[in-house]
Amino acid sequence: MFKPFIATYLCVAKMKTAEKHSIKISAEEKIKCSARELFTQKGFAATKTRDIAEKAGINLALLNYYFRSKQKLYELIMEENMIAFRTGIVRLFGDTAMEMEEKIEKIVEYYIDAFLANRDLPAFIISIIHTHQHTPVPDNKFYISIGNAQKVFLEQIKKHLQKKGINAIHPAHVITNLMSLIFFPFTSSTMLKSRAGLNENDFIILMQERKKLIPIWIMSMMETTINSKNIKK
């Protein structure tokens, strides 16, 4: 089982700890860490180059020296973030050897681990996807090319649902539900915690529990039938 790509990232806090132990971190890396945290939390427009420089503890001019422009730096961070998202899809969704049920378990585990390691990633990804609904940018680096990985997984779901006959739910519901149950809790953790009276540790336990629960839920959802409408399946 491969580790979430994102978990290996160096964050600003770890960087500062390292420097206390006289471990030198290059200015380039300091800038990248700060930029990653700020861009992922606040997005492109709300993040100021001065904030990145200040957080990194370096001079503003160095940012342009290493990365030419704010835009270029952002594209770099975005690409890294989207790779973390895409890696799971390509490697897991597209695996032709793995059975559907096991695949669901692996997907849930992969993403929950990745998001626990980088809490702001889900909101960032949602924001990117949502932005593209208004400004479509096909065929460039922002577009998440995943080949036919999704199709492989979708076919497996379709096949499974065909046993239920024409009253089975649309396969799109299954994929949607899977992603919903994984993503959403991370984007609304404060609300969840304050409203259900939970602390940070409770939240982590709940997310760990979901690794086992979501696959069970997804499987049971596929038992549901509905009067079919005219959508191609």
Next chain:
Amino acid sequence: MFKPFIATYLCVAKMKTAEKHSIKISAEEKIKCSARELFTQKGFAATKTRDIAEKAGINLALLNYYFRSKQKLYELIMEENMIAFRTGIVRLFGDTAMEMEEKIEKIVEYYIDAFLANRDLPAFIISIIHTHQHTPVPDNKFYISIGNAQKVFLEQIKKHLQKKGINAIHPAHVITNLMSLIFFPFTSSTMLKSRAGLNENDFIILMQERKKLIPIWIMSMMETTINSKNIKK
């Protein structure tokens, strides 16, 4: 049954159609419509006052004449958006007379209708909630005060789960799942459509189907049991 508050909003497209039929729309309203669409789609920092003015077909100075500042205008729009979200919670979650199962059905119907009428609202709400995870702003107008409405609903869920004994899932899972299944599809509709090969009409049909499906799914999820961990329930 009350209609989604948001559905009554005037959008820029409708405004232009109205003007073709010689119906006059005030400049103030034009600005507000444009601002609502842009702020909801792109957020505060990415939206420029010049863009709002251009979209509204009025002069930049008028924006400040009517609303004093970009910040004030944003707060107005945000308040309206959050009311649409909060209204459902306060009126439905907090209803002590309604049974849990019926309540779930009403909540799903209310939010899906509201989000079909204003597609960008879910992403906006998620963005606001997420932003507050980094910059908490208690006790001000941004904070979504919902009183004890959520508690009422949470207690109903707790009571229902108690029949399953100590191995029942935590009530927070149920609320989380409910909101996840409602919100997420709207924030990722482009991805959903492109990956499952659906068009806009298919998407709407799927969302309509979900009004019936989500309550069924939520009820069946509550049948799931798990080895209890030490979170207070």
Next chain:
DNA sequence: GTCTATATTCTGATAGAC
């Protein structure tokens, strides 16, 4: 490579004519 100082562009807001 890293800094200070500065140029340049962008953006929110206002003054004042009509």
Next chain:
DNA sequence: GTCTATCAGAATATAGAC
């Protein structure tokens, strides 16, 4: 109420010293 013109400050980017 609505516009044109303009200002003041913010934000990105660069020049040039060390």
